[in-house]
Each structure stands twice: as C-alpha cells, then as structure tokens.
Amino acid sequence: xxxxxxxxxxxxxxxxxxxxxxxxxxxxxxxxxxxxxxxxxxxxxxxxxxxxxxxxxxxxxxxxxxxxxxxxxxxxxxxxxxxxxxxxxxxxxxxxxxxxxxxxxxxxxxxxxxxxxxxxxxxxxxxxxxxxxxxxxxxxxxxxxxxxxxxxxxxxxxxxxxxxxxxxxxxxxxxxxxxxxxxxxxxxxxxxxxxxxxxxxxxxx
Numbered sequence: 001x002x003x004x005x006x007x008x009x010x011x012x013x014x015x016x017x018x019x020x021x022x023x024x025x026x027x028x029x030x031x032x033x034x035x036x037x038x039x040x041x042x043x044x045x046x047x048x049x050x051x052x053x054x055x056x057x058x059x060x061x062x063x064x065x066x067x068x069x070x071x072x073x074x075x076x077x078x079x080x081x082x083x084x085x086x087x088x089x090x091x092x093x094x095x096x097x098x099x100x101x102x103x104x105x106x107x108x109x110x111x112x113x114x115x116x117x118x119x120x121x122x123x124x125x126x127x128x129x130x131x132x133x134x135x136x137x138x139x140x141x142x143x144x145x146x147x148x149x150x151x152x153x154x155x156x157x158x159x160x161x162x163x164x165x166x167x168x169x170x171x172x173x174x175x176x177x178x179x180x181x182x183x184x185x186x187x188x189x190x191x192x193x194x195x196x197x198x199x200x201x202x203x204x205x
C-alpha cells in the first residue's frame with residue numbers, strides 16, 4: 001500500500017473549529033476578490049473583525065491559511081475524480097474517467113475562479129504540502145486502478161507497477177499542475193480521450 005503524506009494545515013491554538021472555519025471562509029472570499037498575493041493577514045483581520053494577533057492563534061502565517069484553502073480546492077477535485085471513477089465497472093473505463101475528470105475539474109477551477117487558481121499556482125511553485133498530498137492521493141488511486149486491471153487481465157503485468165504509475169502520472173501532470181495547465185488549454189478538450197487511449201494501448205496485455 002502506498003504511504004501518503006498527512007493533510008496540511010495542522011490546527012494550532014484554541015480548539016475552536018467554528019472560528020477557524022470562519023477565518024478560512026473569509027479568507028477564501030477575500031482571496032477570490034483581491035488575490036492571494038495582494039492580501040495580508042492585516043487585511044483579513046479587518047474584514048473578519050478580529051485582531052491580527054488573534055488570527056495568528058489559529059494560523060501561523062498567511063501561507064497556512066492559503067494551504068487550508070488550497071487543500072479544500074484540491075480535495076474537491078479529488079472527490080470529483082473519485083466519484084467519476086466509481087461510476088465505471090472495468091479498469092480501462094475507470095482510467096478514461098480519471099483522465100476526463102482531472103482535466104474537467106482542473107479547468108473549472110482555472111476558468112471559474114482565477115483568484116483561487118492563483119493560490120494553487122503559488123502552492124505548485126513552492127511545493128506546499130497540500131499539492132504534495134493531492135498528487136500522492138491521485139497516484140494512489142491510479143495504482144488501485146492499475147492493480148485491478150492487472151488482476152482482471154485488462155492490463156499487462158510485465159512492467160514494474162511503480163514504473164507504470166510514475167509514467168502515467170507524468171502524462172497526467174500537465175493537467176494536475178496549475179503552472180503547466182495554463183499552457184495546455186488549447187488542447188484540453190481533446191486531451192482526455194487522446195491521452196487515455198494512448199495509455200490504454202500501452203497497457204494492453
């Protein structure tokens with residue numbers, strides 16, 4: 001079983017989840033309107049009506065808040081991908097649906113909320129823990145699909161599993177990484193079908 005990293009943004013300070021959620025909700029709205037880079041913790045404190053010192057009781061930095069928001073966004077994409085995969089019965093179709101859902105969900109974030117997309121871009125640039133966990137979890141899902149396909153006889157078994165997972169992850173990476181995604185928009189519509197078909201041909205027993 002693949003070992004994945006723990007979730008980012010470990011709670012600090014008072015165990016008041018309502019306040020922490022209030023800070024994250026306000027920050028999400030503020031970042032959506034003004035952008036992550038242009039917002040300071042002081043700005044958030046004014047909007048929420050808390051002192052900056054009080055916010056620091058719950059989050060050690062602006063990045064820690066951004067990490068939580070980023071984790072929420074990426075967690076939403078992961079949920080959509082898993083839901084799409086769960087609708088398929090056989091591993092080849094699961095893989096096709098995984099490719100399609102990753103691209104569609106990533107593009108939705110890119111086009112519908114560019115300010116939050118900027119947080120994801122910052123996270124990818126600096127390799128925040130939220131992005132590391134996200135990619136690890138999707139690789140774990142990919143591994144599950146490949147293992148199932150090998151057991152069912154749909155996929156070849158000669159290539160080491162780790163090598164196969166790593167190679168397919170590289171194919172998916174332009175649509176997982178927001179920094180690369182913005183340069184892949186011109187072929188995003190046809191990419192899921194074409195890439196998944198290419199990968200499935202390579203997996204044929």
